[in-house]
Amino acid sequence: MEPQIITFRESQLSLQDGIAEFTHLNSAARNALSMGLRDDYIELLARLQSDRSIRCLILTGSGGSFCAGGDLKSLRERQASTDPEIRSPDAMRRRLQAVHRWVEPLRNLEIPVIAAVDGPAYGAGFALALAADFILASSRASFCMSFAKVGLVPDAGALYLLPRVVGLQKAKELMFSARRVGVEEAHTLGIVQAIHAPDELAAQARAFARRFLNAPREALGMTKGLLNRSFETPYSTLAELECYAQGIATAQPYHLDAVEAFLRGEPARYDWDRS
Template sequence: MPAFLMNIEGGVATMRLNRPEAKNALNTEIYHGLEKALLQIREDRDVRAVVLTGAGGVFCAGGDVKVINANVDSDTPEARRDRLRGVHRIVKLLADLDRPLVAAVDGPAYGAGFSFALFADMVLATPRARFCMVFARIGFIPDYGALYTLPRVVGLNRAKDLMLSGRELGAQEAREMGIVNEIVDVDRLEDRTRQVAQALASASPVASSMTKIALNRSLSMDLDTMLEYEAAHQGIAAASGYAKDAVQRFADKKPPAFQWPKASIYQI
């Protein structure tokens, strides 16, 4: 069975880590699959939203400890650095993804699995989801972009707490910190994720892309720069066929093409 799966349906690309017997721990096959999938998505403008999830009631337990242990004595610092730089290609593809990314988290999201979830624009989690910056427990520093993303999601002090302690977060605490958007029953996670992804896919691809790019840059930009971005790109968004159709629908008192799905029957 392949360790990584992707399918595209209705404008939504679903990427699934598929090593449930190893808690979807990352290996070479998953790395190659993720990189190939993200490169394909980048070129396929028919894909309007992306889902990242794991098989077998697990999101991702992080790096494969067996591989780490096998290399612990033979690896040089230079070899480890170069290997991680190779993985950074995937990190950058996730960071630069200009389509909405939804993470569906069931079970553990540890180490690199947590890091990957932090790149999602929305995180849906089950009550049994668990998040952990486990690196401190094995004497490593956080990687896969977490030193960049986590402080931006939860704030600097909370990032220090989670990274220095290596403590585990349940779904509810993760939601309170802003890591999780919705907590969903286990048997409804797939359906709710599909609802959210399809709604995002039905929005203006031009506006969604430019909004995401702007938000990702906003914390390193000043107000004048962001106002200029707004002025320049609003004109592009307003000139799109999607915006023109949406305005006409409003004038004709027709329902909008984009509607967010109600969550009350799904959320806990």
């Protein structure tokens, strides 16, 4: 079956066999997080949230770059504007609020999200990769919390996401120094799940995504939602939410069929090692 291709402003969405692959296409600007690409993400999420046939999402770049971060050219144009409303601090506050209105839903999608990072993932591009559940990287990938280099505070969810992956102390070091993190160090820190050759990354990301095609969508979605809240949720509250989630999971056809198959001695439909 041929993939369904949907072209947006600065990106492309491919849908095939339950896997969605979203590719940043403005390689001339190293796939910077422009206003156009932000609008593309909003459309992407609207489509995915209404299509339950999609079981996994892959985010990737093009031209040897994942995403170089925010569009500094547009920030300069904002500062140069003669309209005080456009260059006001409140305008920037609202601009970032608009970013969080799609970054948070991306992080909380009830399907696994894989970031396939080839080349730089800098600034907001690094934060975008961290919003995924898994980061697969090429051997030439690199990461940088570059905000301090241009006198900015980490944004696009970076302040929330990075400490949860590397710990608070290491997050401070990476954000204060704004230094480049090579792919091997990123793997050691737990940022990167696996490293692949650049020409194998796309195929490896699709193979990784295919592992989830037979997974219990509802159970994994609820597990992800609970884990995403686990650091700031009291034990008693998370325990109560766990009970509600398990009540829903045990009523799903997937669970009932899996129990019957197990009792008949049949292999599990979802087997990570076998797949």
